[in-house]
Amino acid sequence: MDIQPPEVLKSPLVVPAKTLMGPGPSNCPPRVLQSLSLPVLGHLHPECTKIMDDIKEGIRYVFQTKNELTLAVSASGHAGMEAVLCNLIEPEDKVLIAVNGIWGERANIMASRYGAKVVRLETAPGTNFELCQFEDAISKHRPVLLFVTQGESSTGVYQPLEGLGLICEKYDCLLVVDTVASLGGVPFYADRWGVDAVYTGSQKVIGAPPGITPISFSAKAQKRIFNRKTPVKVYYWDMTILGDYWACFGNPRVYHHTVSSTLLYGLREGLAMVAQEGIENVINRHKQCALRLHDGLKAIGVELFVSKESARLPTVTTIKVPENIDWTLITAYAMKHYFLEISGGLGPTVNKVFRIGIMGYNATNDNVDFVLRVFEEGLDLAKNKSS
Ligand code: PMP
Numbered sequence: 001m002d003i004q005p006p007e008v009l010k011s012p013l014v015v016p017a018k019t020l021m022g023p024g025p026s027n028c029p030p031r032v033l034q035s036l037s038l039p040v041l042g043h044l045h046p047e048c049t050k051i052m053d054d055i056k057e058g059i060r061y062v063f064q065t066k067n068e069l070t071l072a073v074s075a076s077g078h079a080g081m082e083a084v085l086c087n088l089i090e091p092e093d094k095v096l097i098a099v100n101g102i103w104g105e106r107a108n109i110m111a112s113r114y115g116a117k118v119v120r121l122e123t124a125p126g127t128n129f130e131l132c133q134f135e136d137a138i139s140k141h142r143p144v145l146l147f148v149t150q151g152e153s154s155t156g157v158y159q160p161l162e163g164l165g166l167i168c169e170k171y172d173c174l175l176v177v178d179t180v181a182s183l184g185g186v187p188f189y190a191d192r193w194g195v196d197a198v199y200t201g202s203q204k205v206i207g208a209p210p211g212i213t214p215i216s217f218s219a220k221a222q223k224r225i226f227n228r229k230t231p232v233k234v235y236y237w238d239m240t241i242l243g244d245y246w247a248c249f250g251n252p253r254v255y256h257h258t259v260s261s262t263l264l265y266g267l268r269e270g271l272a273m274v275a276q277e278g279i280e281n282v283i284n285r286h287k288q289c290a291l292r293l294h295d296g297l298k299a300i301g302v303e304l305f306v307s308k309e310s311a312r313l314p315t316v317t318t319i320k321v322p323e324n325i326d327w328t329l330i331t332a333y334a335m336k337h338y339f340l341e342i343s344g345g346l347g348p349t350v351n352k353v354f355r356i357g358i359m360g361y362n363a364t365n366d367n368v369d370f371v372l373r374v375f376e377e378g379l380d381l382a383k384n385k386s387s
Pocket of ligand 1 (some may be wrong): 005023078079152153178180181201210215
């Protein structure tokens with residue numbers, strides 16, 4: 001052999017048990033973890049396709065939609081963004097992207113790569129958009145689609161969506177929503193709100209591992225995909241064929257790729273747990289925990305980054321880094337002493353904020369109290385170091 005078996009692979013696998021209270025992934029509940037050790041199945045075995053059918057029902061429930069074209073793509077949340085944009089954009093299409101953090105920026109980059117003419121609608125990180133800003137921009141630019149992030153996890157901002165679907169419909173513009181960090185933490189109604197394409201993360205509120213992404217397209221979006229002048233640029237995300245693997249169009253299933261049955265088990269169990277609790281109860285639990293966290297942070301004497309209360313995302317709380325404090329001391333303290341993840345900022349908030357995630361299985365009063373206690377200890381330590 002030219003290359004010898006690596007020494008490192010002779011040691012056992014080491015995975016510590018951490019409490020993940022950054023912006024995701026969150027800890028998987030035991031029921032999900034157990035499902036991940038079940039035997040692998042073939043991707044067209046009837047037991048596997050039955051699980052895919054269960055998952056479609058679960059996704060329709062969490063998105064509150066009857067959409068035929070509802071499935072999970074085999075990759076993390078970014079794949080949802082790629083899949084939506086590459087299916088709905090044709091070269092030279094004008095698209096409007098709402099940018100108030102890193103996710104709008106990413107969508108901008110992706111849409112440009114698919115040949116779109118991107119118009120940016122911007123508001124400062126830490127703030128959200130008013131409905132009239134969307135209407136002004138849509139009526140002026142007449143885009144084929146509008147991309148909005150419901151939960152901007154880089155800034156901790158919540159974007160209300162009610163009424164936006166009607167505006168989009170008026171101007172024949174598709175409404176695309178990223179709910180990766182928000183679904184299950186705030187209400188979302190794909191059909192009622194007139195959303196044409198939506199995706200979410202498996203690894204946040206749903207509590208499954210990352211690597212499989214629920215996605216759904218309205219009948220109008222589906223029609224647009226089937227009537228494209230040019231084929232979808234990425235075969236792997238092409239809904240006209242992937243939809244047949246997931247039996248969305250009533251045709252016999254056709255092999256498209258080898259889906260990870262293991263990830264299907266995890267997603268199925270995560271969705272089942274949300275369904276069992278009832279999504280409205282899951283949302284309330286997140287709201288209560290977020291309020292408890294916000295109150296606790298105020299008592300500690302730190303300031304939230306999002307000043308408007310109604311713009312705060314319950315799942316991801318952003319806290320301003322106090323002046324003259326080295327924020328890395330706090331996140332490192334939490335990890336070193338408690339195996340607890342607290343994150344720093346991302347994109348426009350790098351070095352400016354801490355991010356604490358309360359998602360899924362981790363959304364409990366005990367976890368909120370735990371993260372508050374450790375945060376305060378770390379802050380005291382950092383203050384002492386800076387004085
Ligand atoms: N959109 C939002 C709002 C997110 O929070 C994330 C992940 N933090 C993504 C997209 C990308 O997801 P992933 O990291 O799973 O690819």
